[in-house]
Amino acid sequence: MSAVQAVDLKRTFRTRTGLLRRTAKDVEAVRGVSFRIEPGELFGLLGPNGAGKTTTIKMLITLLLPTGGSASVLGHDVVDDVREVRRRIGYVFGGDRGLYERLSAYDNLRYFSELYGVAPREQKARIGELLELVGLTGRERERVEGYSRGMRQRLHIARGLLHDPAVLFLDEPSIGIDPVGARELRATIGLLKEQGKTVLLTTHYMFEADELCDRIAVIRSGEIVAEGTPTELKQRVPGGRVLEVETYGVPEATVASVGEVGGVRSVAMEERGQQQVLILQCEPDAEVTQGVLARLGGVRVGRVVSREPTLEDAYVELVTRA
Amino acid sequence: MERIGAVLHQQLVCYRLQLRVLSTSLFDGLLAVFFPLMFATAALLVYRIKGDPEAMQYAGLGAAIMGMWTCQGVIASSLLTRERWAGTLELLVAAPTPLSRVLVPITMALSTIGLYCVVATILWERWVFGLRLEIASWPLFVLSVLMAALTLALFGFFLSVTAVRYRTSWSLGAALEYPGWLLCGFLVPVELLPDWIHPLSWSIPTTWAMAAVRESANGGSPWADLARCAAIGLAYAVLASYLGRRLVDSARRNATLALT
Ligand SMILES: Nc1ncnc2c1ncn2[C@@H]1O[C@H](COP(=O)(O)OP(=O)(O)O)[C@@H](O)[C@H]1O
Ligand SMILES: [Mg+2]
Numbered sequence: 001m002s003a004v005q006a007v008d009l010k011r012t013f014r015t016r017t018g019l020l021r022r023t024a025k026d027v028e029a030v031r032g033v034s035f036r037i038e039p040g041e042l043f044g045l046l047g048p049n050g051a052g053k054t055t056t057i058k059m060l061i062t063l064l065l066p067t068g069g070s071a072s073v074l075g076h077d078v079v080d081d082v083r084e085v086r087r088r089i090g091y092v093f094g095g096d097r098g099l100y101e102r103l104s105a106y107d108n109l110r111y112f113s114e115l116y117g118v119a120p121r122e123q124k125a126r127i128g129e130l131l132e133l134v135g136l137t138g139r140e141r142e143r144v145e146g147y148s149r150g151m152r153q154r155l156h157i158a159r160g161l162l163h164d165p166a167v168l169f170l171d172e173p174s175i176g177i178d179p180v181g182a183r184e185l186r187a188t189i190g191l192l193k194e195q196g197k198t199v200l201l202t203t204h205y206m207f208e209a210d211e212l213c214d215r216i217a218v219i220r221s222g223e224i225v226a227e228g229t230p231t232e233l234k235q236r237v238p239g240g241r242v243l244e245v246e247t248y249g250v251p252e253a254t255v256a257s258v259g260e261v262g263g264v265r266s267v268a269m270e271e272r273g274q275q276q277v278l279i280l281q282c283e284p285d286a287e288v289t290q291g292v293l294a295r296l297g298g299v300r301v302g303r304v305v306s307r308e309p310t311l312e313d314a315y316v317e318l319v320t321r322a
Numbered sequence: 323m324e325r326i327g328a329v330l331h332q333q334l335v336c337y338r339l340q341l342r343v344l345s346t347s348l349f350d351g352l353l354a355v356f357f358p359l360m361f362a363t364a365a366l367l368v369y370r371i372k373g374d375p376e377a378m379q380y381a382g383l384g385a386a387i388m389g390m391w392t393c394q395g396v397i398a399s400s401l402l403t404r405e406r407w408a409g410t411l412e413l414l415v416a417a418p419t420p421l422s423r424v425l426v427p428i429t430m431a432l433s434t435i436g437l438y439c440v441v442a443t444i445l446w447e448r449w450v451f452g453l454r455l456e457i458a459s460w461p462l463f464v465l466s467v468l469m470a471a472l473t474l475a476l477f478g479f480f481l482s483v484t485a486v487r488y489r490t491s492w493s494l495g496a497a498l499e500y501p502g503w504l505l506c507g508f509l510v511p512v513e514l515l516p517d518w519i520h521p522l523s524w525s526i527p528t529t530w531a532m533a534a535v536r537e538s539a540n541g542g543s544p545w546a547d548l549a550r551c552a553a554i555g556l557a558y559a560v561l562a563s564y565l566g567r568r569l570v571d572s573a574r575r576n577a578t579l580a581l582t
Contacts, residue, residue: 014576063415098410100339114419115414
């Protein structure tokens with residue numbers, strides 16, 4: 001039996017706009033997602049913002065009803081066996097919400113132990129163990145108010161593990177954490193895997209998925225566009241070169257026209273402070289620099305760098321390809 | 323047997339922790355502790371001009387329940403909204419524990435805050451104004467105060483559910499704070515209000531609790547008022563739990579942002 005199974009899972013949101021003449025618009029956030037996660041596996045759902053990662057997770061943890069397809073966790077249907085599913089899963093989301101600020105870390109864990117049905121006489125030992133696991137031992141009596149983002153996130157993970165769930169859902173746990181905190185967090189997630197937990201991790205960082213996951217599914221606009229082990233995905237990186245162009249205030253239309261230059265496979269834009277960096281995936285031997293600069297015309301351009309493609313580029317190409 | 327023990331343990335621990343959450347957010351500013359006392363002071367200063375001990379008794383009792391109304395009522399009516407902002411509402415809903423068992427200790431913690439307000443006001447009245455309230459029957463008086471706290475928690479909880487369900491009604495709880503001083507007969511008898519307002523007064527359990535408190539202090543029988551108070555409080559509890567369940571269902575089905 002799979003730990004998690006999703007079959008053609010779909011979710012449409014109906015959003016209403018306008019005060020007087022309300023018009024309904026349907027947003028297809030998840031359009032037929034299928035995957036299986038085996039027990040003990042660390043499975044990554046990798047995709048950009050708005051790809052449908054959170055929506056998929058919320059359906060699996062019973063907080064959202066699918067509008068199509070079906071899913072089960074450890075053989076229990078997420079629509080019909082809500083209690084059974086909830087008992088067996090842990091859920092941790094990124095960001096610094098979801099804790100009682102005025103309570104100490106210890107009290108937060110005690111509160112949720114009660115709600116998640118940890119037997120009274122096991123609570124103390126369990127909380128101690130988890131504080132140790134996430135590296136918060138010694139700080140547990142302090143109020144969460146004073147915690148850094150990374151500490152909160154690790155406390156969240158401890159909270160999600162209180163009832164020793166067999167399956168853990170981590171939704172972008174590293175969001176907003178500094179590099180050191182993120183590394184500690186990855187170490188903690190690695191430990192979970194060693195303990196034999198099944199983990200579904202969503203992230204939009206390729207290297208994070210690469211370092212941690214046994215298998216990765218890349219999701220884009222609500223659909224899975226690639227699936228495999230990190231090594232398999234790496235082999236999909238097409239030979240070629242990457243051209244990075246720093247620009248200032250480049251219009252959308254110009255970005256699109258740059259993509260039409262001969263030899264350019266795809267173009268993605270990344271905001272870096274004041275700059276927009278255009279990342280162009282190019283054919284191996286194509287000479288595109290001149291053509292690109294011509295298209296950019298009057299736009300102010302900074303450095304132009306040509307480099308070998310990385311894994312991240314493979315991911316970028318997967319999620320930006322039309 | 324072990325299950326019952328575990329449930330009791332759960333309720334007790336959750337009560338203590340919720341009380342800690344509520345009391346630290348309430349009492350963080352020293353000002354908040356003195357809030358009800360300020361109202362009591364203002365009320366007694368006004369009534370003292372009459373030099374009539376009966377009027378002082380009236381104002382003293384009214385100010386005590388008014389303190390409860392203001393502190394407890396305001397916290398209760400914004401309860402779910404605060405859980406939602408903190409991002410904990412979703413976790414409470416996703417927990418395997420039924421939502422009602424999550425909410426009972428919260429209600430109890432809210433009532434405790436209300437009781438604190440009453441006790442603090444009575445002591446303040448005694449120390450600062452030398453006002454000794456004449457209480458004909460202490461057991462009935464205590465019962466009436468407990469009923470006031472419990473039903474106010476239920477009423478506030480009802481407001482907090484509607485606040486999450488219908489966004490615009492969030493201000494309703496806050497908007498009721500000051501009219502409540504008049505509606506519930508804390509300082510002015512309800513009978514003095516225009517007739518068309520009476521139904522509004524009667525629909526708030528605290529109006530009946532206030533009447534019961536006065537009856538038991540003045541040697542009358544509070545039972546009729548207590549019964550009405552309990553019935554109305556219960557009605558709000560039933561309504562709140564119905565709306566609450568609808569809210570969670572609708573959040574799952576329509577993905578209203580209600581939970582996050
Ligand atoms: N409650 C909602 N109502 C309407 N649209 C929503 C809602 N939640 C998410 N969406 C939309 O669904 C899409 C997927 O969102 P989400 O699952 O949060 O993406 P991700 O977690 O991958 O960033 C987005 O376009 C988002 O705007
Ligand atoms: Mg998300």
